[in-house]
């Protein structure tokens with residue numbers, strides 16, 4: 001056992017030399033150190049990471065921060081299309097009472113992970129295979145090895161196929177997630193656009209924010225759904241109209257009439273990275289959801305899934321919670337790495 005070093009007396013205490021400084025001193029808070037970003041493409045066949053994180057949204061970046069702070073070698077492979085980049089301004093993200101834009105939040109989270117030593121690479125992962133006691137993860141032009149892997153690939157919203165959608169989301173004429181931001185739409189004229197068999201449930205949720213809620217159905221509503229809507233104080237417009245946007249608000253045009261809304265919520269479903277999930281061989285339930293245990297581990301030992309891709313509640317707070325749990329379990333079950 002090494003002999004303990006004596007604690008310095010007050011007079012011996014000194015300012016730490018730059019190399020001894022806490023990692024947080026290395027760069028301003030929103031800056032990713034240049035050496036954290038792997039070359040693009042980044043085939044580093046010689047390097048074995050403790051953990052590979054697939055996806056650089058709030059879930060993946062939080063996992064990377066935890067792992068780096070456990071002194072684990074970790075890389076985030078990210079295709080660069082986080083749902084969070086669509087957020088004009090979030091007001092329910094803990095710690096930002098004045099709100100935070102999704103892009104700013106992602107910049108800060110990337111910088112936070114990188115400053116503690118996580119590596120970042122632009123890459124779209126296409127394969128995950130067993131490799132000895134770990135995994136071999138591949139993109140079209142590179143491969144990485146690691147003891148454990150975290151899937152943090154999120155989901156992608158299916159949005160109305162119109163050229164103005166991004167502008168409409170940025171100004172709040174279209175909102176995508178009522179849990180996230182219906183508070184900001186309180187007492188407005190709200191439209192809920194989506195398939196007739198699912199749109200009423202979403203409209204009912206929005207009634208606690210406004211008395212002026214209409215459904216804009218795709219396909220004809222069933223009589224029972226129409227009755228349920230009427231009972232809940234929800235207006236039902238004729239089906240299969242067209243959405244238009246004037247730069248500030250959306251209109252629903254149907255049967256020669258136009259109805260204007262302060263906010264339209266489209267509910268058209270979402271896409272998951274199911275090819276990768278299938279390739280990784282993880283078990284899904286009958287509804288197609290990835291099955292995870294209380295540590296966020298999938299049916300494949302050492303392969304975790306976190307964030308929107310496993311959550312019924314697609315929220316930043318849920319994503320970062322999964323990440324903290326999974327990263328801590330991964331650290332505790334990797335071979336110890338004493339200093």
Ligand SMILES: Cc1cc2nc3c(=O)[nH]c(=O)nc-3n(C[C@H](O)[C@H](O)[C@H](O)COP(=O)(O)OP(=O)(O)OC[C@H]3O[C@@H](n4cnc5c(N)ncnc54)[C@H](O)[C@@H]3O)c2cc1C
Pocket residue numbers: 054055056057058059060077078079080081082083084085086087088089090091092093123124125126152153154155157169175176177180181273276306307308309314315316317319
């Ligand atoms: C308009 C809008 C507003 C929102 N507002 C809020 C809000 O106010 N509060 C809130 O809590 N939540 C909000 N959300 C939801 C929030 O954005 C998500 O819950 C959060 O981004 C989920 O984080 P994640 O890391 O699981 O997934 P994501 O943020 O989607 O990140 C997944 C990442 O994985 C990458 N990826 C996918 N496949 C691969 C692959 N094969 N290889 C490599 N990388 C891959 C993607 O490109 C992406 O960068 C909002 C969402 C939208 C769309």
